[in-house]
Amino acid sequence: MTAPIDTAVAEKVPRSNTGLLALYRQMRRVRTFEERVGELFVRGQSAGSMLHLSIGEESAAVGVASLMRDGDTFTTHHRGHGIFLARGADPNRMMAEIGGKEEGYCRGKGGSMHIADMGLGHLGANAIVGGGIPAVVGAGLASKREGKGAVSIAFFGDGAMQQGILYESMNMAALWDLPVIFVCINNQYGMGTRIEQATKGRALHERGLAFGLNSETVDGLDVRDVRAAAGRIIDGARGGTPGFLAVECYRFFGHARMDKSPYRTPEDEERGRAKDPVGFARKALVESGESSEAVLDALDAEIAREMDATIDFTVAAREPALQTMFRDVYAPGEPEPESVAARIDRILAGD
Amino acid sequence: MTAPIDTAVAEKVPRSNTGLLALYRQMRRVRTFEERVGELFVRGQSAGSMLHLSIGEESAAVGVASLMRDGDTFTTHHRGHGIFLARGADPNRMMAEIGGKEEGYCRGKGGSMHIADMGLGHLGANAIVGGGIPAVVGAGLASKREGKGAVSIAFFGDGAMQQGILYESMNMAALWDLPVIFVCINNQYGMGTRIEQATKGRALHERGLAFGLNSETVDGLDVRDVRAAAGRIIDGARGGTPGFLAVECYRFFGHARMDKSPYRTPEDEERGRAKDPVGFARKALVESGESSEAVLDALDAEIAREMDATIDFTVAAREPALQTMFRDVYAPGEPEPESVAARIDRILAGD
Amino acid sequence: MAEMTYRDALKQALRDAMAEDDTVMVIGEEVGRYGGAYGVTKGLYEEFGPDRLIDTPISEPAIVGAAVGAAMSGLRPVAELMYVDFIGMTMDQLGNQAAKIRYMFGGQVGVPMVLRTQGGTGRSAGAQHSQSLEAYVMHTPGLRLVMPATVSDAYHLLRQSLRQPDPVVFIEHKALYTMKEDVDLAAPAPEWGKARVHRTGDDLVIVTYSRQLHHALAAAEAMARKGVEATVIDLRSLNPLDFDTVRAHVERVGRVMVVSEGVMTAGVGAELSARIHEECFDFLAEPVIRVCGEDIPISVSVELEKNSVPTAAFIQTAGEKLVGLRSAA
């Protein structure tokens, strides 16, 4: 789908090259992917409308994911496409999953809010606000026991700061010195509610501090700042001191595809969208001379082609076969649940 | 049961007289009552063995309750006898409830862990750690709307600092400026677990601060200190600033009646029991000349008689009649649930 | 008579209740300014203000717990759970507190709250946003359980729920919000706790509730075209349960199907099937058939989702088999 030379970059940059260009590239990939998710919906090819775009939050995804290693694990929330992509996901399989297709990461059963990939340590996105958080405590117990320095990271939104299970999980992680990090992507909104309308108190990381975690809040405008802060927190966690990181950004669009954000003003949006990590990185690359408009345009165009292809891939992909419905409720080899139809036939046949 | 003159004191002191003698008297009543609860159990007259004595925590109960007014409401945890008694409960009806008798506050259905009395604003004890906490948010909403300055107080143990619902509730109370107070009675243990083994981070009230609450920690040795701190927090709440108060004390005995505390050393217990709010107040009263050993002995003896009577009352009380089992599942006037026996008879009769 | 949607009927019920009784307040996520995730409360914030429509943090356990406390303190809270799928995290406050407080406290106090929520499939919302979890509630003594299927019931049952002395879990169906009906809200309310017989026929009885009523009615129409006449009963509330109406028709007809969107095993369908068999044993020509949700999670895939729960076609096929119609597949 993409030219060989670029694919090579795509595969190598996120791991080896941590310069701004590499980070920009990943952020642009996230943004373009999300734009294509929007398109998939408009084309009526997505499974439902519960699609939550992470546009505006690319620095959080890329800044943190760029520091993750093999063996690290993570969970995400309902707005987790960017994180997974930044961590190395195949965008085709992601989009196919968002389309509810057999070729998707979860064979079309999970969808946008339930993507997972054990290969990349993605223990799962979650449609329950806060639902994926405690899993990192368990993953952290496993990592700590293995002793190879792997960390487990829970990504969630500011809305999850209101879920009790976060505090239970932070307390456990701190108590047991687990290699665990809690990353709150504060995009200022939970649906139509601004954070100040829902979360009281001082800066978010003060809650982490009160629970004994290594805690910081960082502005999400400059992905390098996010990466630096995440580096401190992740290094701490690899050394056995769990951490909490809040990344301040802005949710550029509505909560989900149907939401036109009537609850906020155009001025609020304009101010918010000024915090654009992709635009900021681009400008910095050009201004510092590290890259040029022309080179970046070419890179963007290549990414656009890569992401265009995800839609074609998804449209061409198959619906899961009906009988797969009964598969994977239990492990392979276990009997599948009997269907209601089969049962009725059995009963009416007098057994 | 008690001599008229003493009864008069009993009724007046807690409201009007807030001097140490009055506070001592109430603390002694709590302690003696709890000793009698232990006796009821030994005599095989309690309903079960899930009896949690608040001996050692009298200053928390009395210090806070002495500041409560008509219209204030509260919820307690499983170790809540002392709080309720300090708030003005009838010890006979309390003991009868602990014995599972019809004359008890809840007609023998609730027991030690589910005593309540709407008359005194007691919205209920709870056998779920943290279970009674969010109710004060709702009660606080009602009080705020009434605008008469009433507060609602959640009492709970240090173990509830580990329940997520506490943080959800604190956040709501802070967000909405509710007349609500969270009182953590930190007796250092949750069953066999010391607080440091279960709750991480800095002083407990720092968690309150991080959630935007007016917060303090106070030593429970001197009931006057507890009362002073509680006064600050309660006054704040009456004025619309919710608060958090941690009272440091020690659980003198085992978790429940069957627990002999094998997980802690005699030295730990000796050190812990040195923080004896009842003994401390007595000493202070004598040393300051405010009272004398003889007067206090007489007071104690009178209280002993009052509390002895609770056992007689309970032993003489009736078991609830079997048919009351189906009562109060739903409101009066609603049909009671059909019994299994009646249903079987109906079915076998072919309707 | 005016045409109205299910959504607007619910809103009107809230509006009328709030206008009539100023202790009624709505508390939940996005219920105020936003107007509710499914738009039920839209406009009420402007009418009644922030003290009556309380936007909460995303804290379901504490939302339910706060409603319990408010209900014990003289208010009439309508707590909203955005999806019934989130009931899991509130089952302690709901099952151990709301449901048991009157009983544990010896009848001193009740918990007159309504927990409004919505469930069911229909939006490709995936395994955690498409469930029908009413069985958890039905299995919990002390909780009333109401599940309106029609526009006029949406109105009347919510009004009635708001007059109950005990906690009511009120579950709407996400696929019904835009459904329209001609209703006369001033007409007398149906009797609380009574099932409604939508159709009478002598060949089989379909006992159902919530959205499946419409599938059942469609199936009944299709069967009628083949000469099979079904009685269709909408239970409307599962607690109280109007078994007398069910019994009367079952004893008359002798063939019964229960239809529920919840998963079959240990679900509402099980209770209905058990009860019908036990109480109408001598009148049954065939065993009761359960047409319920499959014993699986719901997929996001449109096709898989649709087939995870009863459809009108499925009900029809099952019904025809039950009456022994030759042409049944």
Place this chain on the structure above:
Amino acid sequence: MAEMTYRDALKQALRDAMAEDDTVMVIGEEVGRYGGAYGVTKGLYEEFGPDRLIDTPISEPAIVGAAVGAAMSGLRPVAELMYVDFIGMTMDQLGNQAAKIRYMFGGQVGVPMVLRTQGGTGRSAGAQHSQSLEAYVMHTPGLRLVMPATVSDAYHLLRQSLRQPDPVVFIEHKALYTMKEDVDLAAPAPEWGKARVHRTGDDLVIVTYSRQLHHALAAAEAMARKGVEATVIDLRSLNPLDFDTVRAHVERVGRVMVVSEGVMTAGVGAELSARIHEECFDFLAEPVIRVCGEDIPISVSVELEKNSVPTAAFIQTAGEKLVGLRSAA
């Protein structure tokens, strides 16, 4: 053969599993130093140390959630919920996460965890510490559900649960911990998922599980003295459910009683009654009788508590009525 208590059999199962597989770890409140609220893990902390017996804060939702994460990460956690009554606050992690992860993620990963807990009446522990909430679990696809009634099953079923690829909710009964039995742990384990027929008789079949097995057996003995012979089936696990065994005996006998300590409505008894009626319809001489917990909360009063759930005497009376014994009250 050695005499052993239910409690010690459970402990031995944990010990053997932990010795055999070092990914097995126990996580919960008071499971380590204290040895478990009911003493099941006493001594294991000394044997296996703090990394294998993890004492947790009082945070049930996160305990279950942490176990889910651990199970997905190669460990075999045994999470302990001190009382099944606390399952309400964990139903999100249990029902939306543990139960659905394999499915939602297209089969990529399983959640091989065991949630050990205990339930039931018998200690005057009141409404929030005496419940039998297995129906919530049985109604949740993806969760296995095991409820041992005997000492040897306590051992074998826990060992087997610890080898399952899917999450198992393992519910002990608080009244059974001190029960003794002669057991040979080296004897071959029973087949996983198979019911056990404890007694065979031609007059009625009693289908039960957990502590009620013993009440049923006592009732059966008493009935036998009056010439009524009961078959008594212990289901042992409710998911998987061995309906074949039930069917075989029901079809032979034609009179059935299901006995469960959980409240009747929409409970396990409903599923069993429905299933028996539906699948054995032509073989039933009488409707199936449900002998279950009353549809009420449990009181702390000793007498009220005792009569809120089936007793041996009650089962006997109901059994005698079912078979039409004249002397029945």
